Amino acid sequence: MKILMVYPEYPNTFWSFKHALKFISKKASFPPLGLLTVASLLPKEWDKKLIDLNITELDNMDILWADYVFISAMSIQGESANKVIERCIQLKTKIVAGGPLFTSSFEYYENVDHLVLNEAEITLPKFLIDLEKGKPEHLYTSQDWAVITSTPLPMWDLINMKNYSSMNIQYSRGCPYDCEFCDITVLYGRKPRTKTKQQVIAELDELYISGWRGSVFFVDDNFIGNKVKLKNEILPAIIEWNKLNNSPFYFNTEASINLADDENLMQLMVMAGFEAAFIGIESPNEASLIECNKNQNANRDLIMSVKKIQEAGMEVQGGFIVGFDNDEPKIFEELTNFIQQSGIVTAMVGLLNAPRGTKLQQRLVEEGRMLNDFTGNNTDFSINFIPRMQAEELIDGYKKILTTIYSPKYYYERVMTFMKDYQPKKKAFHLNSNYIAALFKSILKLGVLGEERKYYWKLFFWSLFRKPQLFSLAILFTIYGFHFRKISEGM
Helix, strand or coil, X not given: CEEXXXXXXXXXXXXXXXXXXXXXXXXXXXXXXXXXXXXXXXCCCCEEEEEECCCCCXXXXXXXXXXXXXXXXXXXXXXXXXXXXHHHHHCCCEEXXXXXXXXXXXXXXXXXXXXXXXXXXXXXXXXXHHHHHCCCCXXXXXXXXXXXXXXXXXCHHHCCHHHECCEEECCEECCCCCCCCCCHHXXXXXXXXXXXXXXXXXXXXXXXXXXXXXXXXXXXXXCCCCXXXXXXXXXXXXXXXXXXXXXXXXXXXXXXXXXXXXXXXXXXXXXXXXXXXXXXXXXXXXXXXXXXCCCCCCCCCHHHHHHHHHHHCCEEEEEEEECCCCCCCCHHHHHHHHHHHHCCCCEEEEECCCCCCCHHHHHHHHCCCECCXXXXXXXXXXXXXXXXXXXXXXXXXXXXXXXXXXXXXXXXXXXXXXXXXXXXXXXXXXXXXXXXXXXXXXXXXXXXXXXXXXXXXXXXXXXXXHCHHHHHHHXXXXXXXXXXXXXXXXX
């Protein structure tokens, strides 16, 4: 068999980092970990190619070469995925599709030859057995959760790592919480399933042997879902691995705010090389947190929790949402003030939307308020339900938040708030040729030609002389700020 694996393109959003990637001469943030893992689940003797449309274009000859085109995508990649499907149909090449987009919206894809949904460790072997018999079915689903202790290593040799700014690893699936708006528990369950420490170390070894050095993102939806195993097994193993290999990687991940309640866990994460955690804070409005069942965030001083994580030596990147039923017009100013006071430099603010299968969608259907399916992009101006607040007022308030927090004055003020108190426990100066090039590009584009010139130079010299160990981070923040502002202005 000849298998072409295609990863659809992401639109230009906050998390695409397309404007920032140009500074470091990279084409995409992360490789398609799901497809790389699926490739390892296929028979070894099959020929496999992978085309990431975020890196390169798809040629008709590639499609014609293949016996099957495998597509995996998230909802936000839907438009690109549909174009790939249309081309495959025109060229009469059979399609196998899976991943979150197709799992949540499979009824829209009758034109796809084979839908291998849910978790590939369960459904893909069934498809392969039927394919060998010559009788593959259209739809493969499962109500079971995969045992990921048998998940193979990704096939890293299918990509050119130099195209990406970071590699990625998945240690766990599932989240113990059940936020009303989130579809993670629908896709992966509420009981975190984890890999063994041997698997994690094997994945680190594989990246190291492949020549990767630098950022590695643990893509878990909640890295700390099983704190006991993390503290007793995984983090100590990573710490020991780092000692043996001279700490070639630094890590980022996603976690819940209760990370701030566990000093030992934070210390171990920092010792293991974790430098940042994305946390869904959602709202400073207690009533909205209770409304969406974000119980882990309620009844706490959220700014104090953020500061604890920062003081432990990790940057907090924050996710925020406006448009809850309990949000009043004052929420826009309250959220802006919260972001500024907390020193959360990377603050993704989105409009509330209801993904398919979530409790929020079910409630809104019962209330007669659903309008259409969620595109996966919560940082544009679309809302897929009828909000309690007037839609025009909500969108105008949302626009005001973005234009304020990513204006040079507010953004650089927030960077300074964070960096003045930030004391990394390990080295934070990451130096390579791409970063050196990024420094000079930032000087020209931001320090000479940019509207943020005076703020840029103030941060430049302050960090260079006051906190030189954070200088590279300061330059990175200036580049992020440029990207976020370009996205905000283009929305």
